[in-house]
Amino acid sequence: MNAKNKQIMIKKAVFNPLMIWLGIAPGLLIFILFRLVPSIGTVIFSLTDIRQTPGNAVHFVGLENYMDIMTLNMRDFGNALIRTGIFTGLVTIVQTALALFIAVILNMKSIKGKTFYRTVVFLPVILGVTVCGLAFKLFFSVDGPAAWFLHLFGQSSTFFGDRNVALYLVIFCQIWFNVGSEMIIFLAGLQNVAPELIEAARIDGASDWKVFWHVSIPQIVSVVAVNLMMCLIGSLSAYQIILVTTKGNEWTKTLSMMIFGIAFNVGDAGKSNAGRQGYASALQVMLFLIILVVTLITQKIQNKVEEKEGIR
Known part of the structure; x- marks a missing residue:
């Protein structure tokens, strides 16, 4: 059997x-x-009155759960949607920018001990959301280190119980927990930038900022888009950090936390519509549609940017 026939057999x-x-x-x-x-199953349950309590008869109610969201509970849903927008927007912008900044710094040849610093930044991801959330909860407790520090200046705060700062503390915790993952992806992208392009730009007299903005960034547009997409979707559906730190109190009840609270009778959301899993399923379907729309818009913007940069 000749080599050509072997190749044909392998391909087949x-x-x-x-x-x-x-x-x-x-x-x-x-x-x-x-x-x-x-x-x-979630779509089907959203059309029923299924509850958490076992043994209850389940009835088909059509779009009744959706009507309840848009009429009886529109204010609660709207407030949760606003908090979700604030949470998602700040986490996505700050986390992505911070991860890129850290990746650029730790990609420099002049930085010593890069492995150690990368490990420190990535450590929260290894520890897990529960450990990170509990650490923040203890640190910002009413008798924790943060409260002690404020007392030195004659100030006080309930932190996660304060309507003015609770949501932003949760956002800070979310960023701290996830920034390591984005940093690793950015590092991988930056290390794949062609070194000859960077050297050519420097020979032409380009500053470090111009090299970064006009050479590195166009080369990692796809990486930036992937991180933004992952951060957007993750932030819109995030509830674990909120559950661990505040159990979804009135000031931190995002849409995803509202869904979890209603379905499993947890936190502020569990006080109203407790155990209405059909209602929670309807909220989940609406959250899915929001994520779908955001994803499609982001994907369209990514395609246009990549076409402009000549990647596609």
């Missing part, structure tokens, strides 16, 4: 449709069981 074996399906079957099965089926 590799691109055999049966082998391709066998290869993707495990991942596809996991996606169907743990993503697609629960998603379809």
Whole structure:
């Protein structure tokens, strides 16, 4: 058998449709069981009056849950939506900018101990959301280090119980927890920037800022877009940090936390509409639609930017 025939046989074996399906079957099965089926179930539950209490009869109510959201509970839903917008906007902007700044600093050849600093920034991701949230909760407790520091200046605050600062403390905690993940992605992108382009720009007399803005950034546009997309989606659906630090009190009840609170009778959201899992499912569907719209808009902007930069 000559080499050409061997190559043909290898191609047929590799691109055999049966082998391709066998290869993707495990991942596809996991996606169907743990993503697609629960998603379809959520839509179905949103059209019923299913509750947390077992044994209750479940009735089909059509769009009644959605009507309740837009009429009876419109104010609560609107406030949660505003808090979600503030939370998502600040986290996305600050976290992405901070991660990029840290990545640029830790990508410099002149910086010593880069491995140590990268580990420190990434450490919250390793510790997990519960540990980070509890650490913040203890630090900003009424008798914690932050309260002691304020007392030195004759000031006081309830921190997570203060309507003026609670949401921003949660935002700060969310950024601290996730900035390491974005930093790693930015570092990977920056390290793939062609060094000859940077050297050519410096030979032409470009400053470090111009090299970064006109050479590095265009080369990592896709990386920036990926981080922004992940941060947007993650922020819109984030509730873990809020659950651990405040249990979704009145000042930190975002839409995702409102959904969790109603479904499982937790926090401020659990006081009203407690255990109405059908109602919570309707809220989840609305959150999904919001995320879908935001994702499509972001993707469209990304495509235009990449076309402008000549990446597509």
